[in-house]
Amino acid sequence: MGPSRCAIEPSYKATVVRRFWHGAAVEIVFQSTAVLQDDSNPMHLHGHNMILLAQGFGNFDAAKDVAKYNSVNPPVNNTVLVPNLGWAAIRFVANNPEVWFMHCHYEFHLTMSMAAVFIVEDGPTVDTSLPPPSAHFPTYCGHDDNLLPDELCLQTKKDA
């Protein structure tokens, strides 16, 4: 969602799962900090290409940095480098229905939870939606919301 539809959200101390309507324009500002790292962060998004609107050093300041956005010929890629102690602002259109991972490509940072999960909803047509599961798809996998992951694993082993 663009800034006209939602406020800037802070980071969380947990893996974030975000659900997007099909076709939503998603804007993210990655902010590097000095906490436990001194590297740049190659942020990678699966399933979509990102438009790199702008990058800078220091803390992102919407009041002045939005004016730096390149809306004429921005680079398009699935990985953007967030400078050490800097920021990068990106946009993508959530038009590929699936569950996607977004993460820093440094393994050490990934294990520090520098990652998020995006769920992109089906679109309005068959061509913009995932096909339904096959008739033989095991329905006990994830369809019982009362199962904890360990219970699902146990049930899978028991049934095997």
Ligand SMILES: [Cu+2]
């Ligand atoms: Cu990183």
